[in-house]
Amino acid sequence: MAKRKPTERGHGQGASEDPLDLDVTPFLNIMFMLILSILAMTAWTQLAMLNVQAPQIGGGGGGAAPVENLSTLNLTVFVLADGFNVGASGATLDGNSEGRTGEPLITKVEKTAFGKKAIDYDYTRLQQKLIEIKKSFPDEESMIVSADGNVPYEVIVRVMDAARRSADGKILFPAVAFAAGVVG
Amino acid sequence: MSDPTISDGSEPAYAGWSQTVAADGQAKKRKSSRGRRKHIHTPPLSITSLTDAVTLLLVYLLKTFATNPIEVKDSSIELPRSVCRPEPGSGARERETGSSPRDGCGEVQETVIVMITGPIRKATGHPEGLPNTPRIAVNSEPVVELDAATYRVPDSAKDPASNGWVIAPLRDALRRAKELKEVSSLRDDKKFDGKVVILADKQTPYRVLSEVLVTCGESGFADFRFAVIKPD
Numbered sequence: 001m002a003k004r005k006p007t008e009r010g011h012g013q014g015a016s017e018d019p020l021d022l023d024v025t026p027f028l029n030i031m032f033m034l035i036l037s038i039l040a041m042t043a044w045t046q047l048a049m050l051n052v053q054a055p056q057i058g059g060g061g062g063g064a065a066p067v068e069n070l071s072t073l074n075l076t077v078f079v080l081a082d083g084f085n086v087g088a089s090g091a092t093l094d095g096n097s098e099g100r101t102g103e104p105l106i107t108k109v110e111k112t113a114f115g116k117k118a119i120d121y122d123y124t125r126l127q128q129k130l131i132e133i134k135k136s137f138p139d140e141e142s143m144i145v146s147a148d149g150n151v152p153y154e155v156i157v158r159v160m161d162a163a164r165r166s167a168d169g170k171i172l173f174p175a176v177a178f179a180a181g182v183v184g
Numbered sequence: 185m186s187d188p189t190i191s192d193g194s195e196p197a198y199a200g201w202s203q204t205v206a207a208d209g210q211a212k213k214r215k216s217s218r219g220r221r222k223h224i225h226t227p228p229l230s231i232t233s234l235t236d237a238v239t240l241l242l243v244y245l246l247k248t249f250a251t252n253p254i255e256v257k258d259s260s261i262e263l264p265r266s267v268c269r270p271e272p273g274s275g276a277r278e279r280e281t282g283s284s285p286r287d288g289c290g291e292v293q294e295t296v297i298v299m300i301t302g303p304i305r306k307a308t309g310h311p312e313g314l315p316n317t318p319r320i321a322v323n324s325e326p327v328v329e330l331d332a333a334t335y336r337v338p339d340s341a342k343d344p345a346s347n348g349w350v351i352a353p354l355r356d357a358l359r360r361a362k363e364l365k366e367v368s369s370l371r372d373d374k375k376f377d378g379k380v381v382i383l384a385d386k387q388t389p390y391r392v393l394s395e396v397l398v399t400c401g402e403s404g405f406a407d408f409r410f411a412v413i414k415p416d
Contacts, residue, residue: 024231024232024235028231029233038242047411049292049293050410051268053228119357147390150391151390153384153385153389156385156393160410161266164268164289
C-alpha cells in the first residue's frame with residue numbers, strides 16, 4: 001500500500017478511475033448564496049387589484065367615467081355599524097320592512113374563528129340577498145356601497161368580494177361604486 | 185507535524201503527511217481500531233448528494249420565483265385579504281385593449297400609488313407591534329399625517345371649499361404625479377388613463393378612504409384600484 005502513487009490514495013482499488021478530483025465546494029457556496037438571494041427576493045404575498053368606479057360626487061376629468069353604466073336600479077348596500085341594509089331606487093330594505101324597527105336588514109352574527117367567538121358581519125346572508133336581487137335584474141351589474149365612517153376598509157373589501165361572484169361562479173354585481181355621503 | 189521540511193513542489197505534501205501520521209503513535213492506535221488505513225485521511229463524506237439536493241432546491245425556488253410590480257415595503261401597512269383571483273393574462277389584455285376585466289378583478293399594474301398606512305407597525309421582538317402614526321403617501325412620499333387618536337384626516341389639511349372632502353396636500357401631490365404621468369404617457373404615445381392604485385391598511389376607516397377617493401377624482405385620477413392580497 002505504501003508503494004502506491006499518492007494520487008491514487010482515497011480512490012479505493014479502482015486504478016481505472018479518473019484521478020482528477022474536482023473541488024465542488026466553491027460551486028456549493030455559490031448555490032447557497034443563490035438560494036438565499038432568491039428567498040429574499042421572492043414576493044411571498046401575491047397581490048391583486050379590485051377595480052372601483054368613481055364616487056358619486058366630485059368625479060374629475062381624466063379617466064373615462066362610465067356614465068352609461070349608471071342604471072335605473074341603483075342598488076345600494078349600506079354598511080352600518082351593526083349590519084347591512086340594502087336599498088334600490090328610492091326604497092330601502094331594512095329591519096323596519098320586516099317588523100324589526102331600528103335594526104338593519106342583515107344583522108351581525110356570532111362567528112367562531114380559530115376557537116374564538118366574535119361578532120361579525122353576515123356576508124353569507126348579504127350574498128343570498130344579492131343573488132335574489134340578481135334573479136329579478138339579470139342585466140344589472142353595478143352596485144353602490146355606502147358605509148358608516150368608522151367601518152374598516154377590510155369590511156368594504158369583503159362586501160365587494162360577496163358582491164362579485166356567487167358560489168357557483170355567476171357574476172353578481174362586480175361594478176362597485178362608492179357613495180361619498182354618509183349613510184342615511 | 186513532526187517533519188518541518190517545506191515541500192518544494194516535487195512531491196505532494198499530502199503524501200509526506202500521511203507517512204508521518206502513520207509513524208505517529210496515536211495514528212497507529214487509530215489504524216488498529218479502524219483496521220483500514222485509508223479512512224484516516226479520506227473520511228467517506230459524499231458531497232455529491234448534497235449538491236444534488238441543493239440544485240433541486242434551486243430549481244424549485246426558481247420555478248416559484250415571483251415578483252410584484254408593486255411592493256409593500258412599509259411595515260405599518262397590512263393589506264386586506266380578498267377572494268379575488270384574476271384570470272391569467274388579464275393584465276396584458278387590459279394594457280392592450282384598455283378594457284377592464286368583467287368581474288372587477290385585475291392583475292397588478294404599475295401606476296401612481298396612494299398609500300394609507302395603519303396604526304400599528306410590525307417590528308421584530310414586538311408581537312403586538314409598535315404604535316405608528318398613520319399617514320397618507322403618494323409614490324412612497326409622505327403627504328399628510330392622520331390624527332393618531334381618531335384615525336381621521338385633520339381638518340387643517342382639508343380644503344375648506346370642498347365641504348371637508350378634499351385633502352389639500354394629497355391633491356397637490358397627485359397633481360404633480362399627474363403631470364409626470366402625462367409627460368411619460370406622451371413619450372409612450374398613449375393617453376393618460378387616470379389609473380391610481382390604493383394601498384390601504386385594513387383598519388382604515390371608510391371616511392378616510394372615501395376622502396382619498398374623492399381627492400383622487402378631483403385631481404384627475406378617476407380609475408381606482410384597490411390592492412388586496414390574493415388567496416393562496
